[in-house]
Amino acid sequence: MVKDDGRTLSFYHFPGSATESQRAAFKGICENNSSAGENCDEAREASTTSEDPGGRKQ
Amino acid sequence: MSELRWNPTLEEWVITATHRQDRTFFPPADYNPLAPTQPGGFPTEVPAPDYEIVVFENKFPSLRYPAPEPSVDASLLEPVGPAEGVCEVICYTPDVNAELANLSVDKIEELVYVWADRFEELAARDYVQYIYIFENKGKEIGVTLAHPHGQIYAYPFIPPIAKRELHASSKYFNKTGSNLYAVIINNELEDGRRIVSLNDHFIAVVPFYARYPYEVHIIAREQRTAIVDFDTHERRALAEILKVVISKYNNLWNRSMPYIMLMHQRPVDGPADQYAHYRFHIEFYPPYRTPDKLKFLAGSEAGAGVFINDTHAEVTAETLRNTEPI
Numbered sequence: 001m002v003k004d005d006g007r008t009l010s011f012y013h014f015p016g017s018a019t020e021s022q023r024a025a026f027k028g029i030c031e032n033n034s035s036a037g038e039n040c041d042e043a044r045e046a047s048t049t050s051e052d053p054g055g056r057k058q
Numbered sequence: 059m060s061e062l063r064w065n066p067t068l069e070e071w072v073i074t075a076t077h078r079q080d081r082t083f084f085p086p087a088d089y090n091p092l093a094p095t096q097p098g099g100f101p102t103e104v105p106a107p108d109y110e111i112v113v114f115e116n117k118f119p120s121l122r123y124p125a126p127e128p129s130v131d132a133s134l135l136e137p138v139g140p141a142e143g144v145c146e147v148i149c150y151t152p153d154v155n156a157e158l159a160n161l162s163v164d165k166i167e168e169l170v171y172v173w174a175d176r177f178e179e180l181a182a183r184d185y186v187q188y189i190y191i192f193e194n195k196g197k198e199i200g201v202t203l204a205h206p207h208g209q210i211y212a213y214p215f216i217p218p219i220a221k222r223e224l225h226a227s228s229k230y231f232n233k234t235g236s237n238l239y240a241v242i243i244n245n246e247l248e249d250g251r252r253i254v255s256l257n258d259h260f261i262a263v264v265p266f267y268a269r270y271p272y273e274v275h276i277i278a279r280e281q282r283t284a285i286v287d288f289d290t291h292e293r294r295a296l297a298e299i300l301k302v303v304i305s306k307y308n309n310l311w312n313r314s315m316p317y318i319m320l321m322h323q324r325p326v327d328g329p330a331d332q333y334a335h336y337r338f339h340i341e342f343y344p345p346y347r348t349p350d351k352l353k354f355l356a357g358s359e360a361g362a363g364v365f366i367n368d369t370h371a372e373v374t375a376e377t378l379r380n381t382e383p384i
Contacts, residue, residue, distance in 0.1 A: 003105070003114070007114060007115035007117070008114065008115055009103075009104070009105075009112065009113070009114035009115070010112065010113045010114070011106065011109055011110075011111075011112050012110055012111040012112065012113070012168070012171075012172050012175075013110055014110055014111075014168050017110075017164055017165070017168065018110055019108070021107070021108040022108045022109065022110050024107075024108070025094070025106045025107050025108035025109060026106075026109075026110075028106065028107070029106055053164070053167060053168050053171060055168065055171050055172070055175070057175065
C-alpha cells in the first residue's frame with residue numbers, strides 16, 4: 001500500500017503463525033485499503049514451493 | 059537534499075543526505091515510531107493496530123526514486139549523480155522488547171522469506187544494481203530506535219566492498235577454476251578450529267582473516283549467490299543457523315550483543331550466472347573485543363584500511379563454539 005506521503009509499505013502475513021490480533025489487523029488492512037490486491041483473497045506464496053510458511057503480502 | 063558525489067581518488071561514490079540531520083534521534087520511551095498504531099493513539103510509521111512483519115520506505119532515505127536533482131554541478135573530474143535507489147525499513151515483530159535472537163526459528167524463517175521477496179521485488183527495478191540487506195543493532199553501532207528492525211538499501215551502483223569481493227572471487231576462479239568460497243569452506247571443515255556452527259546447508263565461522271574479534275561469517279555450502287536461490291530446506295537451515303549464532307552472541311557475556319549484520323549477495327545489474335564465481339554469505343561485526351572494551355575503528359582502520367585484530371580467530375571461534383545458544 002502507499003502511505004499518505006507517497007512512501008510504500010508492505011504488510012507480510014503468515015496465516016499459520018499469526019495471532020488472532022494479527023489476523024484481524026491484516027484483514028482490516030485489506031478492507032480499508034482501496035488498492036488492496038489479490039493477496040488479500042488468496043495467498044501469494046513467497047516461493048514457488050508448497051512447503052514455505054505461506055506468506056501473503058499487502 | 060541528497061546526491062551522489064564521485065571521489066576520483068578512491069574511485070567510489072559518496073552519498074550526501076543532508077535531510078538526515080533531522081531524523082528521529084532517540085525518541086522518548088512512550089513514542090515508538092515502529093510500533094503498531096493503536097486506536098486513539100499517536101500515529102506511527104505502521105497504520106495498523108498489529109502486524110507480523112512490515113516493510114516500508116525509510117522516512118529519511120539516503121536513496122530514493124525518483125531522486126532530486128543534485129544541488130551542485132558536476133565536472134569531468136568529479137561527476138555528480140542523482141541518489142536514485144530505495145531505502146527500506148523491516149520491522150521484524152511488533153514487540154519492541156524482542157530481538158532477532160529471541161524470535162523463534164519459525165519467525166526467523168518467515169523473515170528469510172520476506173528478505174527474499176524484497177530482493178526479488180527490488181531487483182526488478184532498472185535503476186537498482188545492488189541490494190544490501192543489513193541490521194544495525196545496539197547504541198554502540200549508532201542505532202537510535204530500539205525497536206527490532208533491519209534495513210535494505212537498493213543501490214544504483216555496486217558498492218566498493220562487494221566490488222572487491224566480486225573481483226577477488228572472479229580472479230580466483232579464472233586462475234584456478236574453483237569457487238573461492240567453496241575452497242574456504244573446505245579448508246575450514248578440514249581445519250575445524252574456526253567453526254562456530256554447522257548444518258547441512260550453512261557453515262558459520264570466524265574467518266581466518268577476521269577483522270573484528272568476534273566476527274562471524276555464515277556461508278552457503280551450496281553454490282548460491284542470492285537469498286532468492288534458496289529452496290525451502292535451505293531457508294529453514296538459514297533461519298536455524300542465524301538463531302544459533304545470534305543466541306551464542308547473547309550468551310557469550312550474558313547480555314544482548316550489539317552487532318552489524320549484513321548480507322553479501324550477487325549484484326542485480328545483469329544475468330545472475332555471470333556471478334557464478336561468488337557465494338552468498340552473511341557477516342556479523344560485533345563491536346566489542348571484551349565484555350567492556352569496544353573495538354574502535356581508529357587511525358589504521360579508518361585512514362589506512364588496515365584492520366588490527368586484537369585476537370586470533372581460532373581462539374574467539376572456540377569461545378563461541380563452546381558458548382551454548384540460549
